[in-house]
Structures are given as structure tokens and as C-alpha cells.
Amino acid sequence: MTDLSMAKKSGTAAFDVEAIRRDFPILDQQINGKPLVYLDNGASSQKPIAVLDAMDRYYREMHSNVHRGAHTLGDRATSAFEGAREKVRAFLNADSTREIIWTRGTTEAINVVANGLAGRLKPGDEILVSHMEHHANIVPWQMVAERTGAKVVPIQITPQGELDPDSFNSLLGDRTRVLALTHVSNVLGTVNPIAPLIEQAKAHGVITVIDGAQAVPHFQPDVQALGCDFYVFSSHKLFGPTGVGVLYGKAQLLEEMPPFQGGGEMIERVSFERTTWNVLPYKFEAGTPPVAEAIGLGAAIDYLGNLDRNGMEASENALLTRANELVESVPGMEIIGTASQKVPVMSFKIAGLHPSDIGTLLDQQGIAIRTGHHCAMPLMDFYGVPGTARASFAFYNTLEEVEQLFTALQKIQRLFA
Incomplete structure (x- = not known):
């Protein structure tokens, strides 16, 4: 104890x-x-003992690959791994574990979303980001914009480091397709009023992507109450291990998006003529997942739940x-x-x-x-x-x-x- x-x-x-x-x-x-x-x-x-112990226990008592092992260790590992996914779902108040995708971190999660939305973008479309974004919420959108002819447009901020509402209102319009916004600035500590911004964006049919990396260590977001389409964060900011992160996405959008990587786990059937994709969330989880790290994140969420x-x-x-x-x-x-x-x-x-x-x-x-x-x-x-x-x-x-x-x-x- x-x-x-x-x-x-x-x-x-x-x-x-x-x-x-x-x-x-x-x-x-x-x-x-x-x-x-x-x-x-x-x-x-930093990481509490509970996280260190959970990862140690995995390697000492249940290390195995997950989902298809026909043996006890595989069952133990799968149960702990999927149990961690449920803990993340509850932490974010997502509707289903189908909407919780494991990634390597916030950066990869944003890249998954940006690439998945590329097919919706065409020349002249606009992607709104704020002037206070981390590079991880700028560069992937620039890369997608170069491929599609879309444009990344920065929302201005005030000298105090707050999002300028006049700038936001003037930029949000018929050409806006994506709003990619940090919940909390990693430099300024500013907590953005994302709920009303999301509501405004939804009225224009805009897809909303929220970078929660700096928010989750300080307060618990509710993705259903916020109404965002995507929410991303990294374990290592949330007192969990490095090497794992979370992409929350509304199931309908995730179903429509193409997978980010190809290989094991994300497939349903492979032939030389055609490959079909696995169901959510596994469609976006190619290869061996970060099993120990996901379990460690689950332990961090449990620890925070006791605070x-x-x-x-x-x-x-x-x-x-x-x-x-x-x-x-x-x-x-x-x-x-x-x-x-x-x-x-x-x-x-x-x-x-x-x-x-x-x-x-x-x-x-x-x-x-x-x-x-x-x-x-x-x-x-x-x-x-x-x-x-x-x-x-x-x-x-x-x-x-x-x-x-x-x-x-x-x-x-x-x-x-």
C-alpha cells in the first residue's frame, strides 16, 4: 500500500x-x-511506485504478446492491456473503447489524425491552429496542406497569452475544415476556452482536434461534454511511462479514416489481391503494441483516481x-x-x-x-x-x-x- x-x-x-x-x-x-x-x-x-510496480509485474508475471496467444500468459497480458484501454476510456469519458487508439504519444496521434483527414481536404481549404501551438500541432498540418493544397492559418493571441476571440471569429468561416487547438499551452500555461470554440466550429461543420498533452496532468477532460471530434495526449505527461499515448476519436470519423500504418493486428484479411482492415480500435494499431507502457498508463490513471x-x-x-x-x-x-x-x-x-x-x-x-x-x-x-x-x-x-x-x-x- x-x-x-x-x-x-x-x-x-x-x-x-x-x-x-x-x-x-x-x-x-x-x-x-x-x-x-x-x-x-x-x-x-515523474512516476509513482504504483506505475513502476505495474510494469514490473507485467514483465515478471505475464509478459506475452496480446490478443492471439493461445496460452495463459497471453490471456493475462491481453486482459491487463485491454483493461488499461478501459481505464483511459473512463478517464476521458469516451463512449466506447472502440474510440481509444494507442499511439506512441501526442505527436504520433496528431499525425494519425492529420493523415486520416487529408482525403477531406482540397485546395483553398483552411486548417486553423493557434499561435501558441506546440510544433506537433503545426508541422503535421503543414505537411498535409502541402499534399492537398489546403492552408494552415494561425489564430492570433493577445500579449497576455490568451486566444484572441476577434481573430478566431474572423478566421472561422466557410473554408475552415479543421480546428486544431491546444487545450493548455506548454509555454504559457494558458487554459484555452475550448468548449465554446468547439461549439462555434461545429456550427460551421468543422472537425475539431484538441491537443490535451498539457491539460491531462492538471485536470480531467470530458470529451463528450466538450464535444470534440479528436482528443490526444501522452502518457509520460500524465505520470505514466514514455512510449505510449492516446488518440480519442469519434467512432464514425475513425471508421471513415484510412489507417496510418500497415502490418499485423490492423488487418482483417490479407491476400495479394486485397487487404481488409480490422475493426476499431485495432485498425489503427499496426504491429506489437506498447503493452507494458499501456499497463503503466492505466496504473497512473488509477493512482490519480485516488487523489x-x-x-x-x-x-x-x-x-x-x-x-x-x-x-x-x-x-x-x-x-x-x-x-x-x-x-x-x-x-x-x-x-x-x-x-x-x-x-x-x-x-x-x-x-x-x-x-x-x-x-x-x-x-x-x-x-x-x-x-x-x-x-x-x-x-x-x-x-x-x-x-x-x-x-x-x-x-x-x-x-x-
Whole structure:
């Protein structure tokens, strides 16, 4: 039993961060002689013991390929693998497991959708994306546009890092075929109001594709309530393993789309004259799937299900609030992205300091952040910067770690003042 489940069983505080931290063994170490302060969760979150144990159990007790093995290990593996798919379905509130496709991650999921929709596009059609998108939600659409003659059109944002409603309203029109939008910006932390945007798009017959990679670690989306056609995310952002992601798609659209890859599992029958496709979801899952990784993601979803989600969100909000309060303590520090609705992500620059230097000097003090363009070069161009430093928080981070970050930044600033 984990520390978290023990705390819940014993009736102690609803959200005990110190108990939760004991479920993440990687956090209990020193970097450069300092206790690790891990603030790079937007790039990849850490994994609880429950996830590590689930994957270990798979390899120790049931490793086998899934679906067609005529033996006990194959049955065990298939049951655990498909059980994980059901956990994802419930997490997203999808209508059926037929609508849950395993991919390698968010990037592959968007590529599957973009290629699958290519047949619907023709010259003059428009694909709307926002100026705050990750490259994974820009480049696949550009590639498809080059093949079809369609055009990728960026929705503008405000200086605060919010989607500009006037820009969206002016661009959404008769030529719009796809709206591809991030739920949460990986750079700015902005939470986009996607439900009303989806509703507007649907009124124009537009297909909606939502990148949820940065949303799912902080709150649980409901794809039926949102009304989106596709929703994608990566396991490793959601406290699960790398190498697996999820594509949710409405069954009717998935039925109409061609498969992305060919090979085993995705076929019904193969002959030299003709090949027919398997039923959903297997139509899009060519080859041996990421069995252990899917099981690990299922365990991560179970773990999150044991959290007090209201307490988690309140704790994360407190981290961001405290970080914002401390910005003025570092001369020359400027926050990039000040939207009214944000997850705990803080991108910043400090006058006279290069972001990579900030990252290196923080690492010397045991603090891990991310620096660079964050796979969002158009957004960097919008703000006129080559890159930023980014601290991204998770529910296992503490207010003390926020204080440590700013104490370290003050030290760095004084060093170069």
C-alpha cells in the first residue's frame, strides 16, 4: 500500500503533499550536492511506485504478446492491456473503447489524425491552429496542406497569452475544415476556452482536434461534454511511462479514416489481391503494441483516481500564486504569459541573462527547469525572444521548492548584476 492510500485510509489530511512525495522515489535524491527540486514537469512528469510496480509485474508475471496467444500468459497480458484501454476510456469519458487508439504519444496521434483527414481536404481549404501551438500541432498540418493544397492559418493571441476571440471569429468561416487547438499551452500555461470554440466550429461543420498533452496532468477532460471530434495526449505527461499515448476519436470519423500504418493486428484479411482492415480500435494499431507502457498508463490513471482532485488543483494553484508573488524579488524578471486561466507553468526571462545560462546555474543548485524555444518557435517569434526559462509544477511540488527556486534566481541575478 502506498503512502497516499495509507493516508486516505487512515483519514488524515485530504491532500498531504509530503505523503504523496514518498510515492515518487526519484524525488528523494541529490543533484550536485543539493536536494533535487524537479520543476520540469511540463516536459515529462515523474512516476509513482504504483506505475513502476505495474510494469514490473507485467514483465515478471505475464509478459506475452496480446490478443492471439493461445496460452495463459497471453490471456493475462491481453486482459491487463485491454483493461488499461478501459481505464483511459473512463478517464476521458469516451463512449466506447472502440474510440481509444494507442499511439506512441501526442505527436504520433496528431499525425494519425492529420493523415486520416487529408482525403477531406482540397485546395483553398483552411486548417486553423493557434499561435501558441506546440510544433506537433503545426508541422503535421503543414505537411498535409502541402499534399492537398489546403492552408494552415494561425489564430492570433493577445500579449497576455490568451486566444484572441476577434481573430478566431474572423478566421472561422466557410473554408475552415479543421480546428486544431491546444487545450493548455506548454509555454504559457494558458487554459484555452475550448468548449465554446468547439461549439462555434461545429456550427460551421468543422472537425475539431484538441491537443490535451498539457491539460491531462492538471485536470480531467470530458470529451463528450466538450464535444470534440479528436482528443490526444501522452502518457509520460500524465505520470505514466514514455512510449505510449492516446488518440480519442469519434467512432464514425475513425471508421471513415484510412489507417496510418500497415502490418499485423490492423488487418482483417490479407491476400495479394486485397487487404481488409480490422475493426476499431485495432485498425489503427499496426504491429506489437506498447503493452507494458499501456499497463503503466492505466496504473497512473488509477493512482490519480485516488487523489483528492480538488485538493490537488488547490495545491497547484497555491504554487503558482506564490511564484507570481515572488517575481518582483528578482530584478529584471519578466513572466511570458499572464492569462487569467493558467495551470502552474511559469515561462520567464531575466534581463541580461540567457535562458540556457539560467538553466545551467539552477541545475548547479539542484533545480531542474526547461530552457529554449519549447517546440513553440512561432510563439517565441510573437514575443520577440529566442527562448525562455520555464518552471512547470506538479502536485508533488511544495511551496518550499518555489521559495528555493526564487532564492536561487536571486543568487544568479546578483552574480551577473
